Amino acid sequence: MKRMTFKRSLDSLEEIFQFTSGFFASQRVDPGLLPAVDLIVEELFTNVVEHSTGEGGDVPIEMEVVSDGVEVSLTDQPVDPFDITQVPEVDVSRPLEERDERGLGLHLVRQFADSVEYQYEYRNRCSRIIFRKTGSGGPESTEPGSEEKRDVRD
Amino acid sequence: MFEIERSDDGAVVLRGRLDAAQREKAQQYLDELDSNVVLDCRNLEYISSAGLGVLLKTQKRLMAHGSNLRLVGVNSHLRDVFRYSGFDRIFEIEPAD
Numbered sequence: 001m002k003r004m005t006f007k008r009s010l011d012s013l014e015e016i017f018q019f020t021s022g023f024f025a026s027q028r029v030d031p032g033l034l035p036a037v038d039l040i041v042e043e044l045f046t047n048v049v050e051h052s053t054g055e056g057g058d059v060p061i062e063m064e065v066v067s068d069g070v071e072v073s074l075t076d077q078p079v080d081p082f083d084i085t086q087v088p089e090v091d092v093s094r095p096l097e098e099r100d101e102r103g104l105g106l107h108l109v110r111q112f113a114d115s116v117e118y119q120y121e122y123r124n125r126c127s128r129i130i131f132r133k134t135g136s137g138g139p140e141s142t143e144p145g146s147e148e149k150r151d152v153r154d
Numbered sequence: 155m156f157e158i159e160r161s162d163d164g165a166v167v168l169r170g171r172l173d174a175a176q177r178e179k180a181q182q183y184l185d186e187l188d189s190n191v192v193l194d195c196r197n198l199e200y201i202s203s204a205g206l207g208v209l210l211k212t213q214k215r216l217m218a219h220g221s222n223l224r225l226v227g228v229n230s231h232l233r234d235v236f237r238y239s240g241f242d243r244i245f246e247i248e249p250a251d
Binding site: 107 | 202207217238
């Protein structure tokens with residue numbers, strides 16, 4: 001498992017992409033999965049930055065190899081609970097004039113991730129999002145688009 | 155790294171990664187366009203929802219005046235992003251060879 005922390009700023013994205021690509025290279029993860037992993041990480045990190053209340057510090061990102069892919073987590077603290085797996089789906093079939101220019105990020109996370117899990121620890125006001133991305137058919141993979149939720153209450 | 159510029163044939167060429175940190179740069183450039191535009195995506199490696207928002211806003215503005223954006227040279231990852239976002243319904247998209 002590898003872990004790095006990043007400043008709560010969009011300027012960190014370049015450094016985050018260096019971290020993900022470095023992890024893929026050093027762990028010999030299928031490079032075909034990297035664009036999707038970068039996209040998911042960016043959407044989750046951007047969400048953290050844009051909804052920040054100014055309280056939070058740096059944002060840790062952890063990456064771990066699993067069978068046929070990777071598992072990645074982002075931690076945000078201190079924050080109120082916001083379960084991204086409960087955000088309503090976006091209707092992408094609407095015509096252009098009815099489409100919103102924002103709000104596609106979590107939709108793309110759901111589309112590209114094998115699974116997304118949300119954890120919240122009330123004692124430390126700590127939010128953690130874990131996703132998994134694998135090649136199709138791996139023994140560790142779950143049904144594409146499936147979501148899990150686990151609240152860690154003290 | 156992200157670059158946007160006009161080519162000699164009039165297309166707007168996108169290069170690199172259009173992520174949330176590059177949104178304003180892309181939007182400022184595309185806001186200056188006021189006619190049919192071909193976006194050359196052959197060297198666009200990556201796009202996130204921030205980049206999609208830029209394209210959507212530009213397409214809305216252009217279509218209100220009878221023009222549009224056409225995306226050419228789109229790689230397979232970008233095609234997946236566009237398809238999952240429903241952009242294949244609102245943009246003319248030509249894949250890379």
